[in-house]
Amino acid sequence: MKKAIKKADINKKPLKKAPSTGVKEYSFFQDVYDVVRQIPKGRVTSYGAIAAYLGTKLSARMVGWAMNGAHNVRPAVPAQRVVNRNGMLSGKHHFGTPTRMEELLKKEKVFVENDTVVDFKNKFWDPAEHLGL
DNA sequence: TTCCTGACTCCAG
DNA sequence: CCTGGAGCCAGGA
Numbered sequence A: 001m002k003k004a005i006k007k008a009d010i011n012k013k014p015l016k017k018a019p020s021t022g023v024k025e026y027s028f029f030q031d032v033y034d035v036v037r038q039i040p041k042g043r044v045t046s047y048g049a050i051a052a053y054l055g056t057k058l059s060a061r062m063v064g065w066a067m068n069g070a071h072n073v074r075p076a077v078p079a080q081r082v083v084n085r086n087g088m089l090s091g092k093h094h095f096g097t098p099t100r101m102e103e104l105l106k107k108e109k110v111f112v113e114n115d116t117v118v119d120f121k122n123k124f125w126d127p128a129e130h131l132g133l
Numbered sequence B: 001t002t003c004c005t006g007a008c009t010c011c012a013g
Numbered sequence C: 001c002c003t004g005g006a007g008c009c010a011g012g013a
Helices: A007-012 A027-037 A047-053 A057-068 A100-107
Strands: none
Touching: A027 A047, A027 A057, A047 A057
16 A cells, blocks of 8 residues: 555645746645556556546646646656546647657557557546545 | 636536 | 537746
8 A cells, every 4th residue: 555645635735836946846746746656557547537536626737737847757757647538648749759658658558549548448547446535 | 917828627509 | 429618727928
């Protein structure tokens, strides 16, 4: 059993502003990163699922926004494992090259066709189910 | 400060 | 089945 972030924390945390000069972000971002890092290799999840797990179901966009800064975060965040609710690689244009995200997934045996994860339903990994609701 | 945009979703037509 | 609008909220102009 790992960390299993407490979603209750999200609402209590002050959400202090990040210094514009630093890499540090809102604690919400950190929580998103923690969840993403726990996605098993070869599995994927959605922005909405992460948002829901963190208790901010209506803010799926913020999860995507968090991914926007994930490239500068250490340890690395496997952002390629996060797709939209239809299994489409909506964030592929943020990986440097248009095919980078797809390539990364392919290495994990997650195949992509037409910008969509093949057998998405089967590879879907729900954080609420595996990290404890 | 206000206005606009966006790696999302849900819901109504 | 597809399209559009609304809610979400952090950043940039």
